[in-house]
């Protein structure tokens with residue numbers, strides 16, 4: 706039996722930890738068991754129960770206080786993640802060997818982890834060896850997406866994670882509840898974007914021909930992949946949360962291997978009896 710995982714990624718403050726706790730609550734309401742592993746060694750606050758916490762293995766503060774290392778917060782985090790990659794047996798022990806489990810990994814927000822550092826890819830490969838089917842969930846804050854050039858940079862970040870991890874990925878625009886109705890309408894065009902027309906909208910803002918050409922090339926690239934789409938995520942909207950979950954479940958084929966529930970056996974005599982009654986009713990009417 707496979708196991709299932711979501712790798713919850715995205716820039717700092719994009720809402721990863723909030724997404725995890727919202728998903729846990731939503732899963733509870735569906736009678737499903739979903740657990741969370743905190744993989745952020747600098748995490749200070751999250752309001753979900755954790756099944757494992759990387760801070761038991763290593764903490765950024767300890768690394769920063771170490772006089773021989775002398776790291777700042779970002780270097781410290783990278784050091785922690787490399788240490789983690791060398792100690793996956795800690796994770797194996799914490800996860801146990803439960804068939805059919807469904808785990809969310811709340812990742813740190815440093816964008817370099819998803820663009821060029823190898824640790825996330827190593828984690829993916831390790832999880833696959835443990836028979837996990839993994840979906841990347843890349844979160845981007847909708848507040849920063851109301852202008853097209855910001856949107857393009859968000860898309861590029863998501864695409865970069867997608868290309869480097871080589872797993873199915875669902876991109877999510879978070880904090881939709883904070884948008885004013887007008888901005889919400891404006892942002893709708895980004896949910897299923899036609900990149901070229903978006904670039905035309907903005908043609909006045911391009912300062913030079915070269916910049917315009919570059920932007921056009923980037924838009925072409927994104928369009929060719931045609932995989933960077935965003936789903937809106939409003940933590941107050943159960944239906945919207947369910948749509949996001951369904952997309953993710955579909956990408957990792959969750960539920961396909963679940964045992965089929967047999968319909969209740971009907972007593973044959975009883976069912977014949979019912980049929981006779983219905984027949985009699987029909988004849989007499």
Ligand SMILES: Nc1nc2c(ncn2[C@@H]2O[C@H](COP(=O)(O)OP(=O)(O)OP(=O)(O)O)[C@@H](O)[C@H]2O)c(=O)[nH]1
Nearest residue numbers: 716717718719720721722723724814879880883940
């Ligand atoms: N209104 C609203 N606020 C949100 C939502 N998601 C996150 N927030 C707020 O945004 C802030 C950051 O959210 P987190 O969930 O901690 O973000 P994160 O991506 O885990 O942050 P880091 O782990 O520091 O990278 C918090 O103050 C949350 O309350 C949302 O959907 N709606």
Ligand SMILES: [Mg+2]
Nearest residue numbers: 721722745748
């Ligand atoms: Mg967090």
